[in-house]
Amino acid sequence: MQKPKLGFWNIWNMSFGFLGIQFGFALQGSTMSRIFETLGANKDEIPLLWIAAPLAGLIVQPIIGYLSDNTWHKNLGRRRPFFLIGAILSSIALLFMPYSSEVWMAAGLLLVLDASINISMEPFRALVADKLPESQRSYGFVVQTLIIGVGTWVASNLPKWVNDTLEISNEAPSGVVPDSVKVAFGVGAFVFITAILVTIFTTKEYSPAELAQFDDAEKEPEEKKGMWETISGTYALMPLIMKKLGVVQFFSWFAFFAMWTLANPALTSHIYNAPKPDVIEFAKTTTDDNGELITMRDANDEVVFLNDAKALEYKQQDKSYNEASDDVGSKMGIYGLTSMVFALGLTFYTAYNSINRKYIHMASLILGGLGFLYMFFIPGEPDKLLISFSLIGIAWGSILSMPYAMLSSSVESHKMGLMMGVFNMFIVIPQIIAAIGGVVFLQNLIGEESIHAMTIAGIFLIIAAFSNLLITNKKAITYQPSIDNE
Template structure:
């Protein structure tokens, strides 16, 4: 059921580690990186809730409810990954990122709901932590391939301005293959549970509406769902505001950070950033399922808050380590935090939202992810340039402070007390 997440997250792994170096290769300045990444927040904000609402009201005896959407998304993502390293100029790469993000978001949201649809409540924690395991595995493979191919084919060649190194091509080709094949495996091997009689009646009623009303229906569903949203989701939105703002800073500025703290060129710094991601996703892979009994024993909010605090400590430490091997040590804490972020909130939300509206609420949860990212892409370029002195060290410390705030806010999460507004 979760195998398709391997391909989706391989693609996200490339976005986290390889996309920003490619922008730098093609002539972007460091303070441009936040705005160049605006595609992710905008497409996530628009695509995921709409696709979620549409998938709630979809059923095909042959293709199911969620599968058509993440299959089309995987195909779009696969084509973009194949083309990305061939970008001749910066604007072309930025355009491809927009299309890639549409595909990834179309695949991601119904996949989250798909797992919730299939599992009884007692297995939700295990299901979403297994999803977290595949998140780690996909990103691990993506970053491992970058490190491996630079080692095998990068050599000691000098960077050529305006040119993407050929050793980076191979990671994208693998991503194009995995994006489609892993999704196909889940589509072909995992049957969906048919809708109830009441759900089927509502789906049939929707088919009888005019085209205009059918197009408007997902937007109406989103507005209604927000009006009736559990208070718990508003609280988790506050956590996400700081958590995802900080994560976007980390992904954008690890390469510039190592150019400053270790004196690397762009290729060397990108490789070091890939090693960091390789390390923390290895930890995620190892601890994801171990978090299940811990959350059952101590409660999700405590484990989540402690994990976020550990991530903050990791980011406070990284800028002061100049040894390329010792700087991997804080990634243990980061990996534990990433495992918690990718599993625990989805388990919590699945328990407090109606099953028949899980798709739209997972889409709204993703809005809470992309809104902070959108704010970051618009605001952090100026913050970085004018308040943080164009200094990547200060950017990383800023992100650490935001993770500490997110940890404090996570202590307010309580699934049992969640009520409908």
């Protein structure tokens, strides 16, 4: 028996929780490096401070994938318990993040935030395979991408909107995160939990007995194994299609990690000519117990400047940096908006037409790579970042749908959660390599300017595009319409 096809609003509701998840990811991606810089981190240290995020994914996703495959709660079902747990933890982490007073505190909360987001996110990918027949899976992943695009655009613009519309200040003393960012993270926490609850209350999951009746169910279950044995066995016996898609994912996610970690210092400096000012250049200094130079602070823990002129100069430069950071975040949101438009167009097209997933993904990644490379050629022209991030959004929309659609067509349904979790190894490993120095090393091969991190991102995305030529599995490549042409 085939799974029944679902209407658009059923698929929309089951994917709506991704709006909250993407609010968390987008605030993290557009603002986290700004928080690190505000708390005193050097731009070359920022990728390493981000390492908590991919490490959390590497550890959490296969475990959550296995557990969600083997869970059934009489009220919440198979995947929804993990949506709820992750949403609660993520919302708490989002509320506390902008109140960090030290770099290590922000890095620790980033670990908690990313681990929590992964608890919610990983089962969402598997839910599409649980609920939809094969003919609708690309459609389902594209709808998820549509919702992710909305979340990325809105959340990336939040700090700027809070400052412009609510007139909440984007300025703060040295080492303090601005109030506009604090409010934006609070809004993100509310949206996260609310969106997840919409999916939980509007979506019914198939029970294990119901799933067993469908054609794509496992007919002769293999001997039950423990979690660690199952996960390690899945890594060892990884299907060939997953390995080939993994090459594409490796270069793709290295590129986007470079953007998330270094776009703010790169673009505020190269495009806006407004780098984060180093307060030590404007303040009275002393040495700590290790002989390192530090700024002097008064009884209220505020920086003691050399004189009033230096205090004013620092404030003006910091204001320029914060305004540039707001605008970078807003411009980055365009890639979410473009991915939304891309997903919407793909949704309508794939409803009635076959597509070649491989070539769509290949072309999309090439366009994204060109978007990154274009950034180097537009110093002093921030409006042209709209072109860059629009092209990047096409790549992002494809990354969030095509690889998962190709994979879901080629793996066993009863292991879908675990397979999606293991597949995400190809997301987190490139990010870990980038974080421990890969992106800074490659950037410095071109030049010391941080804009070259975006150049590396462009090169890697184009390599990812041509890596699609490795994929030859016809079932994975070809997508048939999800709605009959009757």
